[in-house]
Amino acid sequence: MSMTEPTQTTIIRATDAALLKQDMGARASVIESTIDALLPPTKGGDARLIDAMRYATLGGGKRLRGYLAVTAASLFGVPESQSARVAASVEMLHAYSLVHDDLPAMDDDDMRRGQPSTHRKFDEATAILAGDALQTRAFEILAAAHTHASADVRIDLIQSFAEASGAAGMVGGQMIDMEGEGRALPLDEVRHLHALKTGCLIRYSAEAGAILGQASADLRKRLRAYGANIGAAFQIADDVLDATATAEELGKTAGKDEASGKSTFVALLGIDGARNEAARVTEAAIAELAPFGAQADRLRDLAYYVIERRN
Amino acid sequence: MSMTEPTQTTIIRATDAALLKQDMGARASVIESTIDALLPPTKGGDARLIDAMRYATLGGGKRLRGYLAVTAASLFGVPESQSARVAASVEMLHAYSLVHDDLPAMDDDDMRRGQPSTHRKFDEATAILAGDALQTRAFEILAAAHTHASADVRIDLIQSFAEASGAAGMVGGQMIDMEGEGRALPLDEVRHLHALKTGCLIRYSAEAGAILGQASADLRKRLRAYGANIGAAFQIADDVLDATATAEELGKTAGKDEASGKSTFVALLGIDGARNEAARVTEAAIAELAPFGAQADRLRDLAYYVIERRN
Numbered sequence: 001m002s003m004t005e006p007t008q009t010t011i012i013r014a015t016d017a018a019l020l021k022q023d024m025g026a027r028a029s030v031i032e033s034t035i036d037a038l039l040p041p042t043k044g045g046d047a048r049l050i051d052a053m054r055y056a057t058l059g060g061g062k063r064l065r066g067y068l069a070v071t072a073a074s075l076f077g078v079p080e081s082q083s084a085r086v087a088a089s090v091e092m093l094h095a096y097s098l099v100h101d102d103l104p105a106m107d108d109d110d111m112r113r114g115q116p117s118t119h120r121k122f123d124e125a126t127a128i129l130a131g132d133a134l135q136t137r138a139f140e141i142l143a144a145a146h147t148h149a150s151a152d153v154r155i156d157l158i159q160s161f162a163e164a165s166g167a168a169g170m171v172g173g174q175m176i177d178m179e180g181e182g183r184a185l186p187l188d189e190v191r192h193l194h195a196l197k198t199g200c201l202i203r204y205s206a207e208a209g210a211i212l213g214q215a216s217a218d219l220r221k222r223l224r225a226y227g228a229n230i231g232a233a234f235q236i237a238d239d240v241l242d243a244t245a246t247a248e249e250l251g252k253t254a255g256k257d258e259a260s261g262k263s264t265f266v267a268l269l270g271i272d273g274a275r276n277e278a279a280r281v282t283e284a285a286i287a288e289l290a291p292f293g294a295q296a297d298r299l300r301d302l303a304y305y306v307i308e309r310r311n
Numbered sequence: 312m313s314m315t316e317p318t319q320t321t322i323i324r325a326t327d328a329a330l331l332k333q334d335m336g337a338r339a340s341v342i343e344s345t346i347d348a349l350l351p352p353t354k355g356g357d358a359r360l361i362d363a364m365r366y367a368t369l370g371g372g373k374r375l376r377g378y379l380a381v382t383a384a385s386l387f388g389v390p391e392s393q394s395a396r397v398a399a400s401v402e403m404l405h406a407y408s409l410v411h412d413d414l415p416a417m418d419d420d421d422m423r424r425g426q427p428s429t430h431r432k433f434d435e436a437t438a439i440l441a442g443d444a445l446q447t448r449a450f451e452i453l454a455a456a457h458t459h460a461s462a463d464v465r466i467d468l469i470q471s472f473a474e475a476s477g478a479a480g481m482v483g484g485q486m487i488d489m490e491g492e493g494r495a496l497p498l499d500e501v502r503h504l505h506a507l508k509t510g511c512l513i514r515y516s517a518e519a520g521a522i523l524g525q526a527s528a529d530l531r532k533r534l535r536a537y538g539a540n541i542g543a544a545f546q547i548a549d550d551v552l553d554a555t556a557t558a559e560e561l562g563k564t565a566g567k568d569e570a571s572g573k574s575t576f577v578a579l580l581g582i583d584g585a586r587n588e589a590a591r592v593t594e595a596a597i598a599e600l601a602p603f604g605a606q607a608d609r610l611r612d613l614a615y616y617v618i619e620r621r622n
């Protein structure tokens with residue numbers, strides 16, 4: 001992969017929501033069909049397991065994580081045919097985390113994206129196993145030779161992915177979240193918890209583009225920091241949405257955080273305070289994109305989109 | 312890694328149980344301390360998660376899978392310091408599968424190796440997350456540079472590991488097992504189910520030694536077939552033990568299979584028929600070791616040990 005390090009100077013423009021929407025839609029369909037192709041077809045004795053894996057992963061979502069990976073990779077000239085597999089892998093890992101999070105012993109959510117959650121559609125045992133197998137498949141896809149990346153690049157992806165999603169990342173964050181329920185956490189703990197629970201995987205998604213593109217250490221670090229800040233903005237915006245949007249807009253129960261006494265950014269900072277915090281980390285994310293010039297406009301648009309979305 | 316392809320002719324000797332016991336004990340302590348070193352220490356906000364991961368993985372078991380990996384690798388001169396990490400990784404994956412298998416929505420087992428199962432010692436949410444994080448850590452360890460294997464070898468390990476443990480392997484087998492409960496399965500389905508559920512990971516363990524040792528395709532295939540047969544023997548012996556051993560010998564409830572109406576080798580073939588089937592696959596396993604000569608004597612001993620053990 002030859003690197004096309006951008007040399008343009010910074011151009012920060014007004015966000016272009018229409019272009020972003022179009023681009024996200026186009027990328028999301030490619031990611032969707034890539035996931036479809038990378039999951040086994042339904043047949044044989046384990047049909048129910050495969051059904052559940054497909055149910056949990058296909059047919060929904062904006063594919064934020066996958067979009068980040070594909071778009072960051074495109075900064076280095078990595079073709080979508082290659083980065084879409086990495087995007088599919090991170091979306092499968094995200095899906096597994098939602099399936100397990102929704103279980104009765106965890107958040108006990110009956111609905112997900114306006115549909116029955118996986119354990120409601122199937123049963124708990126199937127949901128546990130489908131989540132387990134989705135995690136395995138996510139790693140398997142990164143290792144597969146048809147990622148078209150060298151073995152060194154694939155190892156780099158797998159290590160960063162594991163770091164972001166394991167006990168020191170996403171799963172560690174879920175654990176802190178479970179333990180924090182019902183007691184008031186201070187702001188720095190809430191920040192730390194979300195940096196792990198949702199931030200790490202979003203950060204990895206942007207960084208994965210840099211890894212695929214064999215970016216310089218500096219550009220990789222910048223995309224990593226961009227991703228971390230996008231992750232923070234995303235979570236704060238989620239808290240604001242939970243407090244302000246209707247259930248119809250969200251496709252899930254609204255006002256759930258306040259009802260459960262959860263420590264959120266809104267509970268700690270108020271709605272305006274939380275919006276200011278979201279704006280602050282969004283600006284920090286955008287600042288990291290300076291060396292990429294206009295090539296990174298979609299990533300800038302995305303930063304604004306994350307805090308302005310209504311669901 | 313230089314290959315030391317054995318040139319001796321086949322020597323099948325009487326099994327040496329004492330030597331095997333000593334060797335397994337020595338390897339098990341190395342594997343135990345390697346797992347200990349590769350799991351994070353307990354501290355910080357996720358202490359409970361780490362505690363549960365350590366509880367589920369450390370302090371128990373004969374480390375059959377790890378022993379296979381280390382011993383198969385030693386046939387090619389791979390030092391224990393290197394293969395023990397791969398052994399630790401497969402034992403972590405095995406531990407995650409037991410933690411999830413024991414959950415109330417799955418087999419609902421309160422005890423494991425004479426101790427409370429992880430969700431009984433902690434709680435269900437912690438057990439789900441600890442299992443999830445153990446799977447992640449298992450892949451992370453294989454990817455880590457300090458495995459001292461080349462990136463190509465590490466990728467090969469990860470691909471084979473994922474194949475053995477995902478929807479087309481271990482997890483797929485667990486699903487078929489769950490779905491088969493309460494109805495009579497024919498013998499070929501029982502064989503298939505166990506080949507997936509327990510066989511794949513045991514097969515991988517032996518094959519991992521060949522991958523680490525960069526074995527020829529033929530020797531790798533032989534170790535893979537040896538492992539698959541050992542896996543089958545192990546499961547049949549398990550069914551026989553469940554029907555014949557006491558709870559005290561097993562460290563868990565005995566006679567559980569018959570009580571739950573499970574399709575086992577014993578139910579299908581009777582105790583003597585099951586013992587004959589175990590002997591048959593054990594001989595098939597040993598036949599694969601011919602090219603390794605006396606160097607593979609511990610693997611031969613292990614084949615007999617698997618069907619003669621009392622717990």
